[in-house]
Amino acid sequence: MSLRLIIILITTITLFMVYVYLRLRNNKISTKYSLIWFLVSFIMILATLKHDFMGIIANFFGIEVTSNFIFLIIIGILLIIIFFMSATVSKLNDKTTFLAQEVAILKNKSKEK
Amino acid sequence: MKALVIIPAFNEEENIVKTVNSLINIKISNVKLDYIIINDGSNDNTLDVIKKNKLKFIDLPFNLGIGGAVQTGYKYALYKNYDIAIQFDGDGQHNPSYIESLIKELNNGCDLVIGSRYIENNDTFKSTKYRRMGKNILSFLIKIFTSAKITDPTSGFRACNKKIIKKFADNYPSDYPEPDTLVSILKDKYIVKEISVEMNERAGGTSSITPIKAIYYMIKVSFSIIITAISKREK
Numbered sequence: 001m002s003l004r005l006i007i008i009l010i011t012t013i014t015l016f017m018v019y020v021y022l023r024l025r026n027n028k029i030s031t032k033y034s035l036i037w038f039l040v041s042f043i044m045i046l047a048t049l050k051h052d053f054m055g056i057i058a059n060f061f062g063i064e065v066t067s068n069f070i071f072l073i074i075i076g077i078l079l080i081i082i083f084f085m086s087a088t089v090s091k092l093n094d095k096t097t098f099l100a101q102e103v104a105i106l107k108n109k110s111k112e113k
Numbered sequence: 114m115k116a117l118v119i120i121p122a123f124n125e126e127e128n129i130v131k132t133v134n135s136l137i138n139i140k141i142s143n144v145k146l147d148y149i150i151i152n153d154g155s156n157d158n159t160l161d162v163i164k165k166n167k168l169k170f171i172d173l174p175f176n177l178g179i180g181g182a183v184q185t186g187y188k189y190a191l192y193k194n195y196d197i198a199i200q201f202d203g204d205g206q207h208n209p210s211y212i213e214s215l216i217k218e219l220n221n222g223c224d225l226v227i228g229s230r231y232i233e234n235n236d237t238f239k240s241t242k243y244r245r246m247g248k249n250i251l252s253f254l255i256k257i258f259t260s261a262k263i264t265d266p267t268s269g270f271r272a273c274n275k276k277i278i279k280k281f282a283d284n285y286p287s288d289y290p291e292p293d294t295l296v297s298i299l300k301d302k303y304i305v306k307e308i309s310v311e312m313n314e315r316a317g318g319t320s321s322i323t324p325i326k327a328i329y330y331m332i333k334v335s336f337s338i339i340i341t342a343i344s345k346r347e348k
Contacts, residue, residue: 093287097177097181097287100173100174100175100177100181101173101177101181101184101185101188102188103174104151104171104172104173104174104185105171105185105188105189105192107171107172108170108171108172108189
């Protein structure tokens, strides 16, 4: 992995972590979700810094270029996060439907009185 | 006995008054027949028309889709302690004179009664080749998984008793819910019966199902039937 790529990756990830922190401070992301992103960022920094070690594991899996292996891990993590996001959206959708129905029925009730 | 006719309405400004007028003239002995329109976030003048004609309605704050709208009606029926709930389309497709026969079957011990277009092979309801094909696939799936013969699984003209009202108020799929709910009810060993009805062509407005949606519908409903069928019973 070239030094230039390492620097770009580390800088981007650090900036991202600062951004997540700022959002967390202003209550614009819940602690639960910010934790996921801090963890992901941390894993990415570790993988970038210890790319020699990653290279050994990459070789073990038969992947020649270490950065490809890191990308593979990142994509894997992202897919998992997206899956749980869609589960969360489904749950929120159900809750919104429930609220809309109850509000509509309550409005109808107060009108009758 | 108190019965509630649930009329889901999405953009039905042309039909809704006609639909309600055809309903309120229906008199059934020993049954007090009420109706409620569920305005499902219509973006035409449906709500104005309803208010101007002083019809009874529940106004959803935004569009929930047919399942969410109908479920609102079932919840209302549950809260108001109705004995019977009847689903009735707001677009004038359903003929209210059949409501009496639906209720009669409920009194004979059925839990859910469906108004079917296809029971006597009468070709009064003009249906396209593809619509019949889709309907046959769904009937076949229901037959495999529940061994019940349902000729019109997508019919939105249905009546049910208190037990089913409770069940639907608690849990109802959001879009294209008819075949799905049938499977779950049949699996729970409730008694379902079909009676033959004639349906009119849509009096006005446009149908909600386009060809692309129809294919998506078939895939989704078939998938949903299979998942419901192989899942464990809730009770």
